[in-house]
Amino acid sequence: MAAATYAGAVRAGTQAASRLHQRLGLRPALEAGGGNVDVFGAIQAIDLPLLLRPLQGLLGAFLINPVPGVLVTTQRPMAIQRFTAAHELGHFTMRHEPSLDDESILRRMPMASAPAEDFQEVEADAFAVEFMMPRWLIQLHSARQGWTVDDFRRPNCVYQLALRLGASYEATCWTLVRHRLINAALARELQQTPPRDLKVALLEDYRPQDYRGDVWLLTERDAGTRIDGSRNDLFVLRLREHSGGGYLWDIDQLKSSGFAVVRDALEAIDGDGIGGPVVRRVTAAPGEDRRGSLQLDERRPWETDPLSRWQLDFDLTGPEEEGLSRAERRRLLEAA
Ligand SMILES: [Zn+2]
Secondary structure: OOOOOHHHHHHHHHHHHHHHHHHHOHHHHHHHHOOOOOHHHHHHHOOOOEEEEOOOOOOEEEEOOOOOEEEEEOOOOHHHHHHHHHHHHHHHHOOOOOEEEOOHHHHOOOHHHOOOOOHHHHHHHHHHHHHHOOHHHHHHHHHHHOOOHHHHHOHHHHHHHHHHHOOOHHHHHHHHHHOOOOOHHHHHHHOOOOHHHHHHHHHOOOOOOOOOOOEEEEOHHHOOOEEEEEOOOEEEEEEEEOHHHOOEEOOHHHHHOOOEEEEEEEEEOOOOOOOOOEEEEEEEEOOOOOEEEEEEEEEOOOOOOOOEEEEEEEEEEEOOOOOOOHHHHHHHHHHO
């Protein structure tokens, strides 16, 4: 059933993922509103039974008896859960044999280095890569952020791309290689900088309890998009402020959306800086209500009409927990 060569398996998995993307019509929504590919939403859309469980020694599984279904662990970060779910979705889509999947699905990411005799697994991995991180989605995020291929030399940039794709930093590095946007030597070099170091740098003098959560660097370019993250994540908002003209970002709006402002500072943009625009840099932690819409206005405190308005939708309820997936919960909330 599976392909007979490594290259054939990668091709088969990639094509199956593209076909499912088309069938589900996922691209237009991503082009319009940004965000990542909703893997769990896709599983729900095709009515594939899903169980989220604390699995021992496994990331996930694809079963066919009595009916096809997939299992995904609750004990790993969201990026790993998403990759595992996409891998299992690949097994189902390609009518594979049942599979119990451990960490090796992640280790296989560094491509053809190890002789992969099990081409069914290579197909499922290629499916997962293409389903979560198609080249056009990387290009879409890059265009929005103003990134060029040269920017993929910067760990910071690749980390922010990884967050927007909903993938791990490591998986993102290897996917850039697969799409021939960087070479393997650079991917290895990028991984010399662990995400923790990037988080420490982004947070400057703010020290969270731990560095498990991700740190989203959000700018004007993220306006109108959708952020899908986890409970411990933090936002660093970096917004140009025309304070010389008396315009200030209304940080109270962050607080009324439930965020705690843990750091608030100004950066001058150019040399003299007097009266010119500055950059407001605000670090915020989500409150109890981890889903919603965040709107900030830049206005003169004595005026009601804003000079500019920045808005995004966020869902920081990951990772997936036991029971219904977040996609299923969202669907139920919307129906209510
Ligand atoms: Zn597998």
